[in-house]
Amino acid sequence: MDNRINEIRRKISALRDEMIVAEGVIRDQVNHDHDCTEAAHRLLAMRSEMTVLIGQWKAAGGSERLPDVREHLKRQPVARPKKD
Incomplete structure (x- = not known):
């Protein structure tokens, strides 16, 4: 069961990284007055x-507190898209 929980946590971590990058892309598109719908x-x-x-993680027995985005960023900085 621990392996399943750890695998889900890895997926959550990777997804958080992708979300941060996507948020940066949206911010950049908005700043340049581009359509950010996609x-x-x-x-x-x-x-x-x-x-x-998160539902799967809890169902698999995950009970410790998951780090929020700020805590995640402190542990693992993410490359941000370059501004033009």
């Missing part, structure tokens, strides 16, 4: 996926 839809899909993963 990126926003991808981010919403990622949030839905995160909800499912």
Whole structure:
């Protein structure tokens, strides 16, 4: 069971990284007055996926506190898209 919990946690961590990058892309598109509809839809899909993963993690017996985004960023900085 621990392996399943650890695998789900790895997926959650990777998804958080992707979400942070997607948020940066949206921010950049908005700042340049571009349409961010596609990126926003991808981010919403990622949030839905995160909800499912957290449910699976809890169902598998995960009980420790999951780190929030700030704590996650402190442990593992993510490359941000370059601004033009």
